[in-house]
Amino acid sequence: MTDKLEIKQIKDEFPILQREIRPGIPIIYLDSTATSQKPYAVMQAMDEYYKKSNANIHRGIHFLAEESTAMYEKAREKISSFIHAKSVREVIFTRNTTESINLVAYSWGRKNLNAGDRIILTEMEHHSNLVPWHILAEEKGVILEFIPVTEDGLLDMMVYEQLLRHSPKLVSFSQMSNVLGTIAPAKSMIEMAHQSGALVLVDAAQSVPHFFVDVQDLDADFLAFSGHKMLGPTGIGVLYGKSKILEAMPPFLGGGDMIKKVYLSSFTPNEIPYKFEAGTPAIAEVIGLGVAVDFLNKIGMDEIAAHEFSLTEYAMQKMIGLKGIHILGPTDLELKGGVVSFALDYVHPHDVAQILDMDGIAVRAGHHCAMPLHQRFNLPATTRASFYIYNEKDDIDRLVLGLAKVEKMFG
Amino acid sequence: MDDLYRELIVERYKNPYYRGNLDPHDFSFEDENPLCGDQLRIDVRLDDQNRIVDARFSGHGCAISQASADLLLESVIGKDLDEVKKIGKQDILELLGIELGPVRLKCALLGLKVLKAGAYGLGESRDEWSEDPD
Numbered sequence: 001m002t003d004k005l006e007i008k009q010i011k012d013e014f015p016i017l018q019r020e021i022r023p024g025i026p027i028i029y030l031d032s033t034a035t036s037q038k039p040y041a042v043m044q045a046m047d048e049y050y051k052k053s054n055a056n057i058h059r060g061i062h063f064l065a066e067e068s069t070a071m072y073e074k075a076r077e078k079i080s081s082f083i084h085a086k087s088v089r090e091v092i093f094t095r096n097t098t099e100s101i102n103l104v105a106y107s108w109g110r111k112n113l114n115a116g117d118r119i120i121l122t123e124m125e126h127h128s129n130l131v132p133w134h135i136l137a138e139e140k141g142v143i144l145e146f147i148p149v150t151e152d153g154l155l156d157m158m159v160y161e162q163l164l165r166h167s168p169k170l171v172s173f174s175q176m177s178n179v180l181g182t183i184a185p186a187k188s189m190i191e192m193a194h195q196s197g198a199l200v201l202v203d204a205a206q207s208v209p210h211f212f213v214d215v216q217d218l219d220a221d222f223l224a225f226s227g228h229k230m231l232g233p234t235g236i237g238v239l240y241g242k243s244k245i246l247e248a249m250p251p252f253l254g255g256g257d258m259i260k261k262v263y264l265s266s267f268t269p270n271e272i273p274y275k276f277e278a279g280t281p282a283i284a285e286v287i288g289l290g291v292a293v294d295f296l297n298k299i300g301m302d303e304i305a306a307h308e309f310s311l312t313e314y315a316m317q318k319m320i321g322l323k324g325i326h327i328l329g330p331t332d333l334e335l336k337g338g339v340v341s342f343a344l345d346y347v348h349p350h351d352v353a354q355i356l357d358m359d360g361i362a363v364r365a366g367h368h369c370a371m372p373l374h375q376r377f378n379l380p381a382t383t384r385a386s387f388y389i390y391n392e393k394d395d396i397d398r399l400v401l402g403l404a405k406v407e408k409m410f411g
Numbered sequence: 412m413d414d415l416y417r418e419l420i421v422e423r424y425k426n427p428y429y430r431g432n433l434d435p436h437d438f439s440f441e442d443e444n445p446l447c448g449d450q451l452r453i454d455v456r457l458d459d460q461n462r463i464v465d466a467r468f469s470g471h472g473c474a475i476s477q478a479s480a481d482l483l484l485e486s487v488i489g490k491d492l493d494e495v496k497k498i499g500k501q502d503i504l505e506l507l508g509i510e511l512g513p514v515r516l517k518c519a520l521l522g523l524k525v526l527k528a529g530a531y532g533l534g535e536s537r538d539e540w541s542e543d544p545d
Contacts, residue, residue: 348473350447350518354415366447380448380471409416410425410474 010299011390013039025360028395033178033206033339033386034364035228038292042231045291046284056280058257072283075290076273082293083223084214085240092239092246092273093281097205098128100224100239101172103276104201105132107249108222109170115141118168120198122147122155122184123376124177127369129203133172147173149376153180153329153336160189164196171200175207179370179384180329181312181339183207190219199245205229209388210308210337212301215240227285232292236285239276246272253278296389304389308338311387315340315396322403323411328377338387341368344403347410349383355409356402363399414509416474419482424474429484431467440529441470444521446514449476453484453525462491466526473518475511480522482506492530498523 011017014037021027029037049071055064057072073088080088094100109132113119119133123146137144145163148156155173164171171193175186186207190200201222207213208223209230215223220240227236241249251258251269255278260268269275296304313333319325324345330336344352353365364384367374374380385399433439433454441452449472456465466484468477486506487495503519504511511519 348449348471350473350515351416351475354515371448374448380450409421 008392011392013041013295014390015040015043017390021360028359028361028398030385030387030391030395030399031362031364032209032229032388032391033368033384035234036209036231036388037390038231038233038288039295041295042233042288042291046233046288049284049287054284057283058274068283071287071290072281075286075293078290078293079238082297083208083238083240084216086216087243089272090215090240090243090246092241092276093286094224094237094239094276095235095282096226096228096237097203097224098132098237100222100237101129101201101203102132103239103252104222104224104241105136107252107276108199108245109133109136109142110140111250113140113142113169116143118143118145118163118166120145120147120160120163120168120171120173120193122173123149124153124155124180124182124370124373125172125174126178126203126205127371128205129172129174129201130372149180149182149373152331153177153182155182155184155189157185160192164192164198167196168193168198171198172203173201174203174205175213176204176210176337176339177329177370177373178206178339179341179368179373179382181336181341182330183335183337186220187218194219206337206339209296210301211305221245227289227292230289230292231295232289233282233285235282236289241272243272246276251278252276255279257281299389307389308387309333311391311393311396312336312338312340314393315385315387315399318396318400319403322400323407326379328379328382339384340386341382341384343379343382344406344410347406349381351410352383352403352406355406356399359398359402359405361395361399361402415511415515417508420474420478420507420509423478423481427468427477427481429467429481430469432469433465433467438529438532440525442521442525442528443470444472444476444517446517447473449473449518449521451476451480451521451525453480453522453529455526455529457492460491461493462489463487463495464489468522468525472521475507475515476518476521479503479507479519480525483522483526487526495526495530498527 016037019027053067055068057069076088076091080091147160176183193200199221202220204223204225208225223240228234258270258275258278260270327342349365353363366381436454437457439454443450451470453468458464468480
């Protein structure tokens with residue numbers, strides 16, 4: 001694939017999207033916010049790696065070990081330049097966004113936070129950016145504070161300003177909500193936090209897959225994302241951190257690869273990023289993620305963002321007038337990514353998802369790992385349709401037809 | 412799959428016979444399915460033989476969980492508590508007249524879990540009560 005890919009040809013690159021889930025019923029995949037589908041290229045790269053190059057990395061002298069190491073580190077370079085990191089040393093491989101955030105909470109948090117220190121989070125966080133801090137709060141007596149979400153799904157910047165006056169140590173927020181689609185004004189939020197002396201962790205699980213994220217331009221101190229939401233395999237995630245901060249942090253997990261020297265009674269930790277990569281990593285998955293990044297680059301992140309914007313706009317037009325519908329999140333679509341979460345006042349989200357499934361339409365129903373946000377909107381659950389590069393307007397037309405069926409049955 | 416929303420289920424979801432509260436009641440129990448947030452409360456009134464003379468459910472949830480609770484309560488009027496303790500998964504599926512995968516089965520069995528917790532007079536419900544008795 002040396003040529004630029006057209007959106008129309010993209011669907012052909014995803015074998016799963018050719019599948020009929022029941023005879024005559026093709027899959028309409030509208031659940032990429034949970035996990036994306038994978039193109040042939042990613043699967044082939046992982047398959048090839050195991051067929052031709054498999055060996056453990058970093059300490060081997062033999063041919064395969066050197067080749068594997070080079071492939072692994074090449075992928076790190078690709079990912080590093082994808083998010084515009086200053087150095088490959090700032091890209092740490094983890095299992096997923098959740099582990100990346102836990103790494104920061106465990107290593108940086110335990111070393112630098114004490115009773116009474118404040119951490120600012122938001123009401124729209126995924127559980128993965130809440131629970132690690134709950135655990136830390138319980139252990140260290142750290143105080144958690146929350147930027148509220150307004151009725152139209154935006155972060156309340158007035159309250160944020162007030163919270164910053166109490167000199168928090170850390171601000172940690174999602175760059176794009178997995179429920180509302182809200183795109184947080186990350187750059188200005190980070191600037192404001194830095195002026196108050198706080199470090200910033202950006203949960204980029206929903207942003208990095210969908211638009212260009214430049215860690216240097218943002219000036220983020222930490223940034224976390226998952227491979228599987230950006231065409232890559234499961235089991236691989238990334239923690240970006242500024243090198244100075246990472247160097248001053250104690251190790252996370254102990255074991256092989258993260259050490260320089262080990263004695264019976266002590267050890268000296270390795271340089272970053274290896275200090276945080278204990279044990280044999282997910283080598284094939286790292287290589288797969290590198291190829292996923294190639295795939296995204298070939299299409300172009302701006303192109304992807306524009307495509308998702310047009311799908312979201314189309315979906316909102318088609319859905320806004322449906323009977324009894326309440327669509328969560330910003331009405332200003334410039335502030336919203338490719339996620340449409342909604343409630344229908346006459347039917348439960350699980351029934352909506354089940355009826356849509358009869359027509360092969362895959363949406364998600366539930367609290368989407370954001371229970372506090374649903375409590376905020378007094379909804380036990382919502383139905384969520386989300387879009388990615390392989391979706392087209394026809395998918396949304398089918399969704400709307402499916403919703404007409406739901407209305408006929410329950411409305 | 413279309414059978415999942417057979418007329419009986421949609422009808423009993425929209426127009427349940429046993430929705431509401433009973434005050435006074437002899438026992439009441441409330442629980443939820445943490446997976447989906449469905450929440451259900453059942454109030455039961457007994458006669459002096461420990462037979463159920465009336466029962467009502469309240470709360471919110473999907474069509475499967477609500478219709479299932481409604482059909483369950485209809486089926487236990489006149490039964491004593493020992494009989495209630497013997498009701499299992501298969502009985503619920505027969506009431507609903509459908510087959511269910513593991514996720515939706517939890518929805519269907521929420522009512523039974525809540526009723527049995529009340530019948531046993533315990534402060535919590537247990538997953539194994541939705542299994543068929545040995």
